[in-house]
Amino acid sequence: MLELLDYEYEIRRHITLVGEAVCEDDIKKRYGRSPASREPIETLHLDPGGFAFTDTEPIVFEASGVQVSIRPEHLYAIDMISTRVLPGDKWVKVYMDYACVVLPVQTWAEILSVAHALDQAHADGRDLLAERLDGLPHIKLD
Secondary structure (H helix, E strand, O other): OEEEEEOOOOOOOEEEEOOOOHHHHHHHHHHOOOOOEEEEEOEEEEOOOOOOOOOOOOEEEEEOOEEEEEOHHHHHHHHHOEEEEOOOOOEEEEEOOOOEEEEEHHHHHHHHHHHHHHHHHOOOHHHHHHHHHOOOOOOOOO
16 A cells, blocks of 8 residues: 655655655655655556646556556656665655655566556557647647
């Protein structure tokens, strides 16, 4: 199970495993802040950014007990998500526009492996976008 930690103000929201202190300890050490609130969440929505107003059905899978959702048009950009391995090399911080995700390195590796396999099986997200925008006035894709 996952939880969303809201730090308010200038610290981005964080998602991590329930009952694990690695994320909180990192924020406390770096910024001296504790979460203002916590909210349980069922699914990690991977969104590397770059697409707006998409309505495709997300692909849902499980990796190391974490339920993950990603839209097909986001698969090609999965490697554009930045990460930082936390001290001790067992946890990784994954930076997305809407939140930072803190997971065991092995879990993130499994998520990436599944996402890469799915990327091979689906149309490229840039092609999907081009199809959707074809014929719209004042839009040019390079």
